[in-house]
Amino acid sequence: MIPKLPFINGGEENIPPGPRGLDAARFVISTTRDFLGPVTRMCAEYGPVASTYSRGRTLVVVAEHEMARQVLVTNQDNYEKGMEYELLRIVLGNGLLTSEGELWRRQRTLVQPMFAKRHLGDFTGYMTRATSDALEEGPLSGLGEGDVVDVNRAMMELTLDVVGRALFGADLSGDTARKVGPAMNSVLTLGVKMARRLPTFILANLPGMDLRKSFGLNPENVGFRRAVGALDEVIDEVLAERESRDEKGDDLVGLMLSVTDPETGEGMSRSQVAAELMTFMLAGHETTSNALSWTFRWLSLNPDARDRMFAEIDEVIGDRTPGMEDADRLPWTRAVIEESMRLTPPVFMVGRKAREDDEIGGYRIPAGSSVMVLIRMIQKDPRVWDNPEGFAPERFLPENRAGRPTQAYMPFGAGRRICVGSTFAMIEAVLLMAMISRRYRFDLIPGVPIEEDASVTLRPKNGLPMVAIPRPTG
Numbered sequence: 001m002i003p004k005l006p007f008i009n010g011g012e013e014n015i016p017p018g019p020r021g022l023d024a025a026r027f028v029i030s031t032t033r034d035f036l037g038p039v040t041r042m043c044a045e046y047g048p049v050a051s052t053y054s055r056g057r058t059l060v061v062v063a064e065h066e067m068a069r070q071v072l073v074t075n076q077d078n079y080e081k082g083m084e085y086e087l088l089r090i091v092l093g094n095g096l097l098t099s100e101g102e103l104w105r106r107q108r109t110l111v112q113p114m115f116a117k118r119h120l121g122d123f124t125g126y127m128t129r130a131t132s133d134a135l136e137e138g139p140l141s142g143l144g145e146g147d148v149v150d151v152n153r154a155m156m157e158l159t160l161d162v163v164g165r166a167l168f169g170a171d172l173s174g175d176t177a178r179k180v181g182p183a184m185n186s187v188l189t190l191g192v193k194m195a196r197r198l199p200t201f202i203l204a205n206l207p208g209m210d211l212r213k214s215f216g217l218n219p220e221n222v223g224f225r226r227a228v229g230a231l232d233e234v235i236d237e238v239l240a241e242r243e244s245r246d247e248k249g250d251d252l253v254g255l256m257l258s259v260t261d262p263e264t265g266e267g268m269s270r271s272q273v274a275a276e277l278m279t280f281m282l283a284g285h286e287t288t289s290n291a292l293s294w295t296f297r298w299l300s301l302n303p304d305a306r307d308r309m310f311a312e313i314d315e316v317i318g319d320r321t322p323g324m325e326d327a328d329r330l331p332w333t334r335a336v337i338e339e340s341m342r343l344t345p346p347v348f349m350v351g352r353k354a355r356e357d358d359e360i361g362g363y364r365i366p367a368g369s370s371v372m373v374l375i376r377m378i379q380k381d382p383r384v385w386d387n388p389e390g391f392a393p394e395r396f397l398p399e400n401r402a403g404r405p406t407q408a409y410m411p412f413g414a415g416r417r418i419c420v421g422s423t424f425a426m427i428e429a430v431l432l433m434a435m436i437s438r439r440y441r442f443d444l445i446p447g448v449p450i451e452e453d454a455s456v457t458l459r460p461k462n463g464l465p466m467v468a469i470p471r472p473t474g
């Protein structure tokens, strides 16, 4: 008989059902390539709360909105950020996304007001200027009928430009800006590969270990270290220049350098500002870019929804440059993006670690378990959504929203760790979509399959090649 693998934290009694023994080992191996597929299949087989054994811990997957609410909202004090954030912390330092406790609370209090409406007005200008530049001289300029363009790549460049301008105003330009994109991409992809390796993971958690300096010498580790170094350099350059000025500016760097804690009167330390900048660069561009990319794909598959969107944009925006107020005047365009994020959420799950034992759906969740909330599966739950696999933006029109459980749709997460940039992201997605759609229609290329890569965010595996068709203007 094959012995059962032990669950290191807390034993097996009354934990949620799921693969055990050799099946658990097979499950873990299958997740090294793709995480989303295996965990989705696990919940389909064992139920909306399932568990297995991975990396010496109980791994619990939650795929039902009320259970998700328990983890992320009602009992959120019992859950801290999960293992996958631990490696991210090496890259980001203790920024908003990765920090915990008092430090997180203080930073959130300082940073949240920077996303209030009065600042979003300034940020909107950065968004539309970056898009005009992309259309005039960047990745979306001069496309003729039938030209093939990698829409995902173009969106990555554009959203990085937007977040760069919102963070650094005009400072991030030319050579510096060109360094940021590739470095960010290496940090994300190599970082995730390394995080999946158990030895790296164990090393990363040893006290006093600075993995930015002491990773081994294989090419991936060297590439990762170089990329982290390049990002650090950009941030150092920008901060040094800015600190030398009297006027700190109305972009995020300026706001961060000027803000003070109302209780203590203290500002943010330089290393804290650097950690937040790194966090915003990472959290703020890849997600929005994937949201837009998947939306272009859904629109190509649903020409009626697309025609309706074009009609709305042509009527509301015409040849004007849109502003912040226009984001509310384009309800169909917004609904299209929201429906795209229901079916293909850029953040397809969020991970937590249980501090103490909890009970979910009648099962025991032992202290120390990794708990994954499967946003993608929750957003396709047939008990909440009619025709859950179908693309139907009308679900998100204001008149059709009532009566839906809050956590049935949560592309920006939930609870106190909900995305601080969600309003920024939605305004950005709507305005970019409007400006790009005045110029072009993008069609999928027949016979070219678009596969999903669910390693970091949910993105198209080999880019998103599409055919551009310029739209008649006027």
Ligand code: HEM
Residues within 6 Å of the ligand: 096, 097, 098, 108, 163, 279, 280, 283, 284, 285, 287, 288, 291, 345, 346, 347, 350, 351, 411, 412, 413, 414, 416, 417, 418, 419, 420, 421, 422, 424, 425
């Ligand atoms: C469509 C675009 C976006 C999506 C889908 C998205 C999604 C998310 C999700 C799901 C979380 C919660 C993670 C968790 O609970 O573990 C999160 C957190 C966060 N996001 Fe976003 N995000 C987007 C855009 C942005 C933008 C544009 C920014 C900044 C400009 C941003 C900055 C952050 C930060 C700083 C956090 C951490 C907040 C905290 O823990 O206090 N995000 N995001």
